[in-house]
Amino acid sequence: MNPDSRNPSISRLEAELDAINKRITETRHQLQEISREKTILISELKELRGEKRKLIEKLKKLRGEYRKLNEERRSLVEEIKRVRSEKNEKLNEYRELINIIREKKAQLQVLGREVRIPLSALRSEIERIEWILQTSVLSAEQENQYIRRLKRLGDLLQKAMQAKQEKNEYLELRAMVTSIKLQIDELKKRIGELREKIERLDDERSRLRSQIAELSDRIEELNKAISERQERINRINDVQHQLRNTLTELYNELRRINKQIERLKIAKIVGEKRRMVEEKIKKGEKKLTLEELMVLYGDIEDLVEE
Numbered sequence: 001m002n003p004d005s006r007n008p009s010i011s012r013l014e015a016e017l018d019a020i021n022k023r024i025t026e027t028r029h030q031l032q033e034i035s036r037e038k039t040i041l042i043s044e045l046k047e048l049r050g051e052k053r054k055l056i057e058k059l060k061k062l063r064g065e066y067r068k069l070n071e072e073r074r075s076l077v078e079e080i081k082r083v084r085s086e087k088n089e090k091l092n093e094y095r096e097l098i099n100i101i102r103e104k105k106a107q108l109q110v111l112g113r114e115v116r117i118p119l120s121a122l123r124s125e126i127e128r129i130e131w132i133l134q135t136s137v138l139s140a141e142q143e144n145q146y147i148r149r150l151k152r153l154g155d156l157l158q159k160a161m162q163a164k165q166e167k168n169e170y171l172e173l174r175a176m177v178t179s180i181k182l183q184i185d186e187l188k189k190r191i192g193e194l195r196e197k198i199e200r201l202d203d204e205r206s207r208l209r210s211q212i213a214e215l216s217d218r219i220e221e222l223n224k225a226i227s228e229r230q231e232r233i234n235r236i237n238d239v240q241h242q243l244r245n246t247l248t249e250l251y252n253e254l255r256r257i258n259k260q261i262e263r264l265k266i267a268k269i270v271g272e273k274r275r276m277v278e279e280k281i282k283k284g285e286k287k288l289t290l291e292e293l294m295v296l297y298g299d300i301e302d303l304v305e306e
Contacts, residue, residue, distance in 0.1 A: 013261045017254065024250050031243045038236045045229045052222045059215045066208045073201045080194040087187040094180045097173055104170040108163060126153050 129150045133143065 010261055010264050013257050013264070017257050017261070020250055020254050020257070024247065024254070027243055027247050027250065031240065031247070034236050034239055034243070038233060038240070041229050041233050041236070045226060045233070048222050048226050048229070052219060052226065055215055055219050055222070059212065059219065062208055062212050062215065066205060066212065069201055069205050069208065073198060073205070076194055076198050076201070080191055080198070083187055083190050083194065087184060087191065090180055090184045090187065094177060094184060097177050097180065101170060101173045101177065104166055104173060108166050108170060123157065126150060126157060129153070 129146050132138075133146055133150070138146065
């Protein structure tokens with residue numbers, strides 16, 4: 001006869017043991033699988049955080065360069081404003097001088113029409129008439145004629161001297177205009193150079209803005225990836241905790257059933273020994289050993305505990 005059929009309780013408990021061992025194996029396998037996944041996630045998380053740190057450092061550097069370019073650009077803008085203001089002042093000065101030159105030119109044209117005799121000739125003629133007046137015996141009419149001529153020549157001399165002074169001033173003004181025009185040209189050139197520098201800075205700023213935007217987007221992607229993996233690790237931690245609790249419960253149940261099986265097996269052995277002692281007594285054997293007496297009169301549960 002199959003021993004399991006004689007001990008249905010033991011057979012049932014052993015079947016439960018097999019089921020529990022199977023669950024333990026499955027749970028341990030799940031724990032190993034999820035632990036491997038967690039190890040991979042932790043490694044990925046470390047790499048993502050390392051990449052993020054590097055990108056943040058690079059982003060800080062680029063932003064520092066961008067701020068430096070902004071400061072440089074502001075300085076150039078202020079410089080170009082100053083140069084433009086100076087150029088406008090020079091232009092106003094240039095226009096004022098041009099107007100004065102035109103007036104001087106008109107005055108010179110008028111004086112040129114009035115005074116056609118050279119200044120040296122006028123002075124010589126005046127000296128000659130003055131000498132005649134001083135050394136010659138003249139009639140009243142002749143003297144008056146010489147005096148009137150002397151006055152006209154004096155007026156012409158004044159106008160000739162004025163024309164000479166006006167011409168000198170005109171030439172000085174022309175020289176000033178030429179100098180100012182050169183200064184204006186230099187200022188225009190300086191403004192052009194400053195504009196080119198600003199344009200180059202703007203190109204560089206645009207390039208940096210593009211890089212900063214790309215880095216910011218990548219860091220945002222990394223933040224999302226890091227967050228997703230951290231959340232998955234947190235969920236795995238919860239599952240690991242649950243699986244470990246399940247394993248603890250299964251091992252406790254395993255020990256409990258093993259004790260039950262052991263108790264049943266010991267009880268069976270004790271029962272068989274008791275029947276053997278009872279058979280000895282029935283056969284008339286009165287001398288029993290201490291162990292046989294304990295089996296015969298002891299409580300089975302006490303014997304099982306022993």
